[in-house]
Amino acid sequence: xxxxxxxxxxxxxxxxxxxxxxxxxxxxxxxxxxxxxxxxxxxxxxxxxxxxxxxxxxxxxxxxxxxxxxxxxxxxxxxxxxxxxxxxxxxxxxxxxxxxxxxxxxxxxxxxxxxxxxxxxxxxxxxxxxxxxxxxxxxxxxxxxxxxxxxxxxxxxxxxxxxxxxxxxxxxxxxxxxxxxxxxxxxxxxxxxxxxxxxxxxxxxxxxxxxxxxxxxxxxxxxxxxxxxxxxxxxxxxxxxxxxxxxxxxxxxxxxxxxxxxxxxxxxxxxxxxxxxxxxxxxxxxxxxxxxxxxxxxxxxxxxxxxxxxxxxxxxxxxxxxxxxxxxxxxxxxxxxxxxxxxxxxxxxxxxxxxxxxxxxxxxxxxxxxxxxxxxxxxxxxxxxxxxxxxxxxxxxxxxxxxxxxxxxxxxxxxxxxxxxxxxxxxxxxxxxxxxxxxxxxxxxxxxxxxxxxxxxxxxxxxxxxxxxxxxxxxxxxxxxxxxxxxxxxxxxxxxxxxxxxxxxxxxxxxxxxxxxxxxxxxxxxxxxxxxxxxxxxxxxxxxxxxxxxxxxxxxxxxxxxxxxxxxxxxxxxxxxxxxxxxxxxxxxxxxxxxxxxxxxxxxxxxxxxxxxxxxxxxxxxx
RNA sequence: GGAGCCGUGGUGUAGUUGGUUAACACGCCGGCCUGUCACGCCGGAGAUCGCGGGUUCGAGUCCCGUCGGCUCCGCCA
Numbered sequence: 001x002x003x004x005x006x007x008x009x010x011x012x013x014x015x016x017x018x019x020x021x022x023x024x025x026x027x028x029x030x031x032x033x034x035x036x037x038x039x040x041x042x043x044x045x046x047x048x049x050x051x052x053x054x055x056x057x058x059x060x061x062x063x064x065x066x067x068x069x070x071x072x073x074x075x076x077x078x079x080x081x082x083x084x085x086x087x088x089x090x091x092x093x094x095x096x097x098x099x100x101x102x103x104x105x106x107x108x109x110x111x112x113x114x115x116x117x118x119x120x121x122x123x124x125x126x127x128x129x130x131x132x133x134x135x136x137x138x139x140x141x142x143x144x145x146x147x148x149x150x151x152x153x154x155x156x157x158x159x160x161x162x163x164x165x166x167x168x169x170x171x172x173x174x175x176x177x178x179x180x181x182x183x184x185x186x187x188x189x190x191x192x193x194x195x196x197x198x199x200x201x202x203x204x205x206x207x208x209x210x211x212x213x214x215x216x217x218x219x220x221x222x223x224x225x226x227x228x229x230x231x232x233x234x235x236x237x238x239x240x241x242x243x244x245x246x247x248x249x250x251x252x253x254x255x256x257x258x259x260x261x262x263x264x265x266x267x268x269x270x271x272x273x274x275x276x277x278x279x280x281x282x283x284x285x286x287x288x289x290x291x292x293x294x295x296x297x298x299x300x301x302x303x304x305x306x307x308x309x310x311x312x313x314x315x316x317x318x319x320x321x322x323x324x325x326x327x328x329x330x331x332x333x334x335x336x337x338x339x340x341x342x343x344x345x346x347x348x349x350x351x352x353x354x355x356x357x358x359x360x361x362x363x364x365x366x367x368x369x370x371x372x373x374x375x376x377x378x379x380x381x382x383x384x385x386x387x388x389x390x391x392x393x394x395x396x397x398x399x400x401x402x403x404x405x406x407x408x409x410x411x412x413x414x415x416x417x418x419x420x421x422x423x424x425x426x427x428x429x430x431x432x433x434x435x436x437x438x439x440x441x442x443x444x445x446x447x448x449x450x451x452x453x454x455x456x457x458x459x460x461x462x463x464x465x466x467x468x469x470x471x472x473x474x475x476x477x478x479x480x481x482x483x484x485x486x487x488x489x490x491x492x493x494x495x496x497x498x499x500x501x502x503x504x505x506x507x508x509x510x511x512x513x514x515x516x517x518x519x520x521x522x523x524x525x526x527x528x529x530x531x532x533x534x535x536x537x538x539x540x541x542x543x544x545x546x547x548x549x550x551x552x553x554x555x556x557x558x559x560x561x562x563x564x565x566x567x568x569x570x571x572x573x574x575x576x577x578x579x580x581x582x583x584x585x586x587x588x589x590x591x592x593x594x595x596x597x598x599x600x601x602x603x604x605x606x607x608x609x610x611x612x613x614x615x616x617x618x619x620x621x622x623x
Numbered sequence: 624g625g626a627g628c629c630g631u632g633g634u635g636u637a638g639u640u641g642g643u644u645a646a647c648a649c650g651c652c653g654g655c656c657u658g659u660c661a662c663g664c665c666g667g668a669g670a671u672c673g674c675g676g677g678u679u680c681g682a683g684u685c686c687c688g689u690c691g692g693c694u695c696c697g698c699c700a
Binding site: 059061062063064065066067068070079081083084085099100113114116117119121122125128142143144145146148149152153154155156157159206207208209210211229230232254255256257258259260262381382478479480481482483484485536580590591592594596 | 624626629630633634635636649650651655656657658659660661662663691692693694695696697698699700
């Protein structure tokens with residue numbers, strides 16, 4: 001480390017090294033390094049005023065006899081000029097030691113920049129601070145990656161030095177949006193008579209759902225707490241407890257594999273209301289989201305939000321969280337192709353399956369045979385038995401065409417509004433598979449074709465979800481939402497006979513194809529709750545063991561209640577225009593659930609193992 | 624659990640079919656420079672090519688394994 005990074009002699013005042021010209025009278029003493037203004041608020045109105053700013057050296061331009069430093073704090077960047085006209089030679093030398101990320105205090109005089117020197121790219125570009133005194137509060141090593149230009153750095157490095165990454169403007173912005181969002185949500189719910197109430201982090205492991213993060217108990221060796229996957233039961237108990245309106249901005253934990261929009265710990269806006277129905281919850285959330293979108297993005301979203309039932313979402317978009325920002329909707333072609341000579345179509349239809357198609361606009365002309373083949377491969381990878389394609393050129397090019405008569409081809413082209421240059425893609429399968437595969441194809445093509453409009457925010461509700469879904473592995477029904485979700489009144493009687501057809505009083509909020517969150521009306525009737533557990537394959541004893549306290553609580557007067565939980569991280573990801581929730585969290589983990597900065601999880605000492613009464617079956621890994 | 628992509632000075636990348644001194648930009652260090660704002664000019668230092676093994680006369684390059692990151696599938700009531 002050379003002399004410049006070791007600090008150097010100079011006046012030492014108030015815990016910092018001060019360089020500056022001695023001046024007569026009251027002006028001399030830099031009585032404090034404390035700021036009078038933030039960098040971002042320096043403007044022409046402060047011309048000729050003496051200010052003190054604190055911050056980091058963003059960039060330094062040393063012209064030899066004149067040094068410019070862009071000083072950065074949370075509020076902005078301002079240009080500081082060090083000139084020998086103000087500094088002595090010795091003091092000027094101190095300014096020459098400044099490097100990126102040094103933390104300094106500068107006292108100086110605000111001045112309009114000279115003619116022709118205004119920087120319109122800078123918010124404070126009309127002015128600069130003529131430094132009169134410099135105080136180096138902290139020197140800095142050269143950071144391991146650039147902080148002052150668009151991001152182009154390996155994420156491993158960013159995560160290891162997260163505290164440096166956080167200085168970058170887009171993370172500063174994202175976390176500010178996060179704060180504003182949380183403030184808005186709190187304010188809104190407070191005004192609507194909600195009480196913020198905390199629930200335990202150390203709680204009970206329950207079956208179903210995600211894997212729990214477990215915390216061993218020292219006092220009760222061999223027993224474990226679980227970190228909450230969500231405060232679901234607690235919030236319902238708060239309704240039984242008479243609070244009527246509860247909310248919490250709460251951390252949730254799920255030990256499952258990660259994605260760009262999934263972290264092991266994440267934050268929910270969790271709320272629950274008594275004496276309400278589904279529409280009350282949805283209306284309130286619409287109001288909240290509308291205000292939030294207006295405040296954060298100055299975007300107006302429709303009133304009311306569109307509602308789409310689950311079946312329609314699957315049927316038209318092939319997804320339970322449809323991205324409605326673009327068309328390319330799925331069409332059902334079963335009727336016109338059921339009697340086809342082509343066995344794939346006719347037998348699928350005969351077995352109760354469907355034939356569905358989408359129009360990849362313009363792809364017929366664009367795509368090579370090889371690229372089309374790769375689409376087929378994708379479709380098969382997603383679970384389709386195959387993908388029928390028709391390339392509309394001067395004539396229809398398709399390996400399947402010879403099995404179809406011209407009426408059938410015409411009707412397919414017509415249904416999909418095919419024009420010359422288009423590529424039509426068809427899947428014949430069960431309803432679920434055909435919709436799912438084409439839904440994925442739709443998203444893939446839209447992204448590839450850049451067909452997704454930006455700066456558009458499509459919010460909608462997906463309602464009337466199936467209450468239960470068949471789990472092929474365990475050969476039983478599982479709760480599609482969670483086991484406390486109420487079935488629709490008109491479907492209750494199906495619970496015993498055809499559980500798969502029962503629809504739930506559940507609703508999911510979807511924004512631009514991302515599931516922001518979901519909720520439901522809860523069961524508030526013990527008999528129905530017990531029937532639900534039976535349907536889910538819980539014996540009476542098992543239900544008692546796992547949920548006894550909950551079933552007991554229901555015996556003492558349970559109000560009708562409903563609620564919702566919104567994924568705060570995803571919401572902010574979309575509001576901030578980021579592609580990953582890691583970019584809206586201060587300290588996220590990698591895709592393998594590791595914190596590279598603190599190096600967690602880590603090994604624990606022998607004494608800790610012993611204290612907890614635990615031994616590890618995992619083999620020691622070489623470090 | 625599975626698949627794909629990536630890993631080369633501090634950072635971002637280049638590196639033909641294996642071949643001699645691993646290239647470029649930024650950053651860093653030194654020098655010069657009084658109106659820059661991606662300051663400029665001159666010079667310099669800096670790389671066990673993620674790690675281990677193999678093939679070969681010879682590996683950044685080919686093969687196998689492994690570690691790490693990202694994305695996706697499964698999973699995520």
